[in-house]
Amino acid sequence: QQQVKQSPQSLIVQKGGISIINCAYENTAFDYFPWYQQFPGKGPALLIAIRPDVSEKKEGRFTISFNKSAKQFSLHIMDSQPGDSATYFCAALDRGSTLGRLYFGRGTQLTVWP
């Protein structure tokens, strides 16, 4: 059972446009939501993360929007650039659990055309 559902599977955006990737979860115990970015031939790397006590977190052109009541969160990439072309994974963690594992979405392959 997929603990974190991610959409779309792939996304094509023109340079300068806004890229939006959405994720949803069911487990209300999740209290940490990171996004990972993966370039071809590399491992995923942490991009930005949010805790549920805030509704939005912004770092440069990257913004996470969080809707606790809907159990959804999304990544917005403003002014998308060809260098942003990568696979993006959302994830969720229950920090109070002793299990210590992160649950990942299936990933979104983003292509930004110049």
Next chain:
Amino acid sequence: DAGVIQSPRHEVTEMGQEVTLRCKPISGHDYLFWYRQTMMRGLELLIYFNNNVPIDDSGMPEDRFSAKMPNASFSTLKIQPSEPRDSAVYFCASRYEAGQPTRSSGNTIYFGEGSWLTVV
């Protein structure tokens, strides 16, 4: 810090052969994860360890897969015998949580660059 180190980076092997993938986590990290990535199934957690002890191996596809962590600085993932459907990228990742004054600093998982396995 050198990051998570995996070897080999690329391996091509014949069906039926034994494959051993190796991982050196970041020094001091107390969690180690093995993931498999394919186009069809995305990023799958195979097994993970806390302080060298396996915590959850429910993601290991079948008995042909085994993983060990003999000490805090080394882990192996073994496939015996290998099959073409095992072709994938295998990632090792590590994380530090123990002794943190706040849990937030221990939430980041650091991935290696992966071992690209092709079984023909």
